[in-house]
Amino acid sequence: MDCDVLIVGAGPVGSFAAETIAASGFKVVILEEHKTIGEPLQCAGLISPRAVELAGVGRDIVINEIRGLRVFSPLGGSLHAESNQVFSLAVDRALLDQKLAERAENAGALLLTKTRVTGLEPVKEGYHATAVRDGRTINIKARLVIGADGIASKTAQWLGLGHKNPRAVMYSAEIKLPRNNTASVDVFLGHEFAPGWFGWLIPLDENTCRVGTGCAFMENHPPPRYYFEKMAGAFPEIFRGLKVLRYTGGSVPLGPMPKIFTSHAMLVGDAASQTKPISGGGIYTGLRAAQICAETAVGALMEEDLTENRLYHYQEQWNKEMGGELNRAMGYRKSFLNLSDKNIDLLIRFLNKPMWLNTILHYGDIDYPSRLALKMCLLNPLARVFFRNAGQTTTPSFPTVKTNSDSKHPAQKID
Ligand SMILES: Cc1cc2nc3c(=O)[nH]c(=O)nc-3n(C[C@H](O)[C@H](O)[C@H](O)COP(=O)(O)OP(=O)(O)OC[C@H]3O[C@@H](n4cnc5c(N)ncnc54)[C@H](O)[C@@H]3O)c2cc1C
Structure with a gap:
């Protein structure tokens, strides 16, 4: 098959x-190893209204509108900010994937499920791919290959673009749990149950939530489920009685x-x-990267120039648009990693004041966290110290607040 x-x-x-790309008249083939698009689900499905709009899939993927957040420290501090404004949406992630795949097919792309790409070889003017479908080998010749095969991208390796990025490993589940407040998400911070990451609870309705926690990946860490059980044990008033x-x-x-491109090939998405370095949301x-990638592809195909020099514009444009934001977010993440549990607690207590809560509600943006950071810097010199330190190894300190809470939480066994 040629495409x-x-x-x-x-x-x-x-x-x-x-x-x-298909809508521009080019022959596009998508190969997907799984039988059902969107399955198995590996996502908490919390995205911004902006992302739903960008995807153009309509509101029927939306399960719940989120208008606030509660943040819990490991030492008893907490804050709760909630307003009438929707700042994120809990969506049916499988349905999102299915709608986008259907649209690609409607635009003319050929989608083959249950088809795993097993190899990629450079040939004259493109790549030769092999794939396996129902035990049979398929050969495909393509002028351009786009690797959108997720975190464990084999395409990246075959293209020689593979890179050992740090990663967060997460336990995540949909659970049955009675919940009064369905408008706010919960965020749980603490090195004991979310080392290098955070825990979350996203309400879907009065009886169902999505929950999880994770850790920055290190070789000898216990499995993420261990951390989830610890977190549930640390907040029994929230998690008691949950059923996975x-x-x-x-x-x-x-x-x-x-590097995310080479001659006749580009990588996109998790691949x-x-x-986003703070939330892990991708x-x-x-989707925004896919737009830039597709626009570059269409231009390059029309000009019949799929060289590195031409495809370089994809990474250039991506860096120009998102590089600054993601770098700043990476810096905030590094600063956060340097905070001890005590400082996390102090920070949460410090922010639990009307001025800060209103600022969070007004400027908080899950896609562009630096907008809130910038506003906080303008409001308070302490915030300036924290965010200026972003990326450095010094531990920023916050105003001292006395706390008697105990950081050793018993683990709660999960059904
Ligand atoms: C626990 C968890 C929670 C998350 N929560 C959120 C969230 O709340 N909000 C958010 O924005 N993001 C979240 N994310 C991140 C988000 O899921 C990813 O960023 C997103 O799925 C990336 O989309 P993608 O298309 O690049 O990759 P994927 O969704 O991973 O899709 C890659 C596809 O490639 C297929 N594939 C892989 N190899 C091959 C092969 N050799 N041949 C054929 N097909 C292949 C896979 O089957 C898969 O369908 C979460 C991730 C995790 C793990």
Whole structure:
């Protein structure tokens, strides 16, 4: 089979890129190893209204509107900010993927599920890919290959672009749990149950939530489920009686890849590590990257110039648009990692004041956290110290508040 563009992986990012390229009249083939698009689910499905709009999939993927957040420290401090404004949406992630894949097909792309790409070889004017479908080998020649095959991207390795990025490993699940407040997400901070990461609870309705926690990946860490049980044990008033309905865990890559293109090929989405370093969210950033990638592909195909020099514009444009934001977020993450549990507690107590809560509600943006950081810096010199230190190894200190809480939490056994 010959095509103009082969896309490896029908996640949201691969399908979104495929739609634009196919709609421009090019022959696009998408190969997806799983039988059902969107399954198995490995996502908490919390995205901004901006991301839903960008995807253009309509509101029927929205399960719950989130208007606030509660943040819990490991030492008893907490804050709660809630307003009438919707700042994020809990969505049906599988439905999002399915709608985007359907749109790619409607635009003319050929989508083959149950088809795993097993190899990629450079040939004259493109790549030769092999794939396996129902035990049979398929051969495909493509002028351009787009690797949208997620965090464990084989395409990146075959292209010689593989890079060992840091990553966060997460336990994540959909659970049954009675909940009064369905408008606010919960965020749990603490090195004992989320070392290098955070825990979360996203309410879907009065009886169902998505929960999880994770850790920055290190070889000898216990499995993420261990941390989740610790977290549930630390906050029994929130997690008591939970029943796991389905497991949705996985990993996200963190930090930029040095190079995401080569002659006749590009990487996009998690395969290119285009995630947000603070939350690990990759849907908004991945969709935006898919647009830039697809626009570059269409231009390069029209000009019949798929050289490195031409495809370089993809990474250049991506860096120009998102590089600054993601670098700043990486810096905030590093600063946060340097905070002890005591300083996390002090920070949360410090922010639990009307001025800060209103600022968080007004300027908080899950896609662009630096907007809130900038506003905080303008408001208070202490915030300036924290954010200026972003990326440095010094531990910023916050005003001292006395606390008697105990940091040793018993683990809670999960059904
Ligand atoms: C636990 C967890 C929670 C998350 N929560 C959020 C969240 O709340 N909000 C958010 O924005 N992001 C979240 N993310 C991140 C988000 O899920 C990813 O950023 C997003 O899925 C990236 O999309 P993608 O299309 O690049 O990759 P993927 O969704 O991983 O899709 C890659 C596709 O490629 C296919 N594939 C892989 N190899 C091959 C092959 N050799 N041949 C054929 N097909 C192949 C896979 O089957 C898959 O369908 C979360 C991630 C995890 C792990």
